[in-house]
Amino acid sequence: MQERVASFGFELKSQSGAARLGLLTTPHGVVRTPAFMPVGTVGTVKALYFDQVKAAGADIVLANTYHLMLRPGAERVARLGGLHTFMRWDGPILTDSGGFQVMSLSKIREMSEEGVRFRSHIDGSRHMLTPERAVDIQCLLGSDIQMQLDQCIELPAEPREVERAMELSLRWAERAKRAFETRAAPGQALFGIVQGGTDAELRRRSADALVGMDFPGYAVGGLAVGEGQELMLRTLEGVLPHLPTTKPRYLMGVGTPSDLIKSVQRGVDMFDCVLPTRNGRHGLAFTWNGKVNLRNAIHAEDPSPLDPQSSCPAARDYSRAYLHHLIRSGEFLGAMLLSWVNTAFYQELMAAMRAAIAEDRFDAWAEETLSKIE
Secondary structure (H helix, E strand, O other): OOOOOOOOEEEEEEEEOOEEEEEEEEOOEEEEEOEEEEEOOOOOOOOOOHHHHHHOOOOOEEEEHHHHHHOOOHHHHHHOOOHHHHHOOOOOEEEEOOHHHHHHHOOOEEEOOOOEEEEOOOOOOEEEEOHHHHHHHHHHHOOOEEEOOOOOOOOOOOHHHHHHHHHHHHHHHHHHHHHHHHHOOOOOEEEEEEOOOOOHHHHHHHHHHHHHHOOOOEEEOOOOOOOOHHHHHHHHHHHHHHOOOOOOEEEOOEOOHHHHHHHHOOOOOEEEEOHHHHHHHOOEEEEOOEEEEOOOHHHOOOOOEOOOOOOOHHHHHOEHHHHHHHHHHOOHHHHHHHHHHHHHHHHHHHHHHHHHHHOOOHHHHHHHHHHHHO
């Protein structure tokens, strides 16, 4: 287990262009940035042991406030020793606020200044999620990095609706910060979330207001929700200059290997996405030569490994023919092996980015790598 610290910090070690190499310090250890956080929605990275997640190179994982508050319940997790103990992960944990899931999964929801009243997608039970309650839940879970409650909207949307959601999220940020200051344990950190759709002026207003609240880190939310990569990157280019260079920048819910490389190239430090494990469960593998769909018949008699360059035994030691057979047969092992492959690939990708930044050759590395994997 890593040595515990009672403070949160971020150290920018070097840059290559706008790409940043850093160290993020939390009570449960140090995170090397740029970092990709495997998504452990309900306290598990689907189809993987946490020993595999750690061996793949992940320093930090993400868990979901909405799902854990509904089942098994944040109070129960706290009674059982907190989320780190509960899920047997001794590294840093980031929890999202639950806002996105409330908007996308709840059967019935009512938005107000106070918060969001909704019905559980599991059993229809009624719940109220406020900025203060979201902080309470995350403190009960014991996560190292917590997120403010915000309102997420699907793009494209009417400009008036985008502005209304951004302003509401700012008011919720102020309330979340006040609640966090009275309830958090030493070393925990709360991040503010920049909203505003793809409107550069709304994003600037959101960023400026959050920076004025002096959060220890900032997330860019509300992207990768239908706007396309080009518009996402243009939005990042507009908002990142308004965020402090001395604090971490987290792009929420992103994304493909190409998304990660191009976002790091613009100055993003942290990412999360379900894509590696979700695609693995459906037979799609990420490799250094691009995506491979193991469902395709072309692999049925191919004895070669999936990716001989991979650090992951599942990519090196099993034939494409066997992986194809497992996926086509619906065997659990197929989903497990390909989720492992993809989790390892994403961590290899982040490690390669960190090395390229340290050697001040990120743009050349990015061009070469994108030509092979896109």
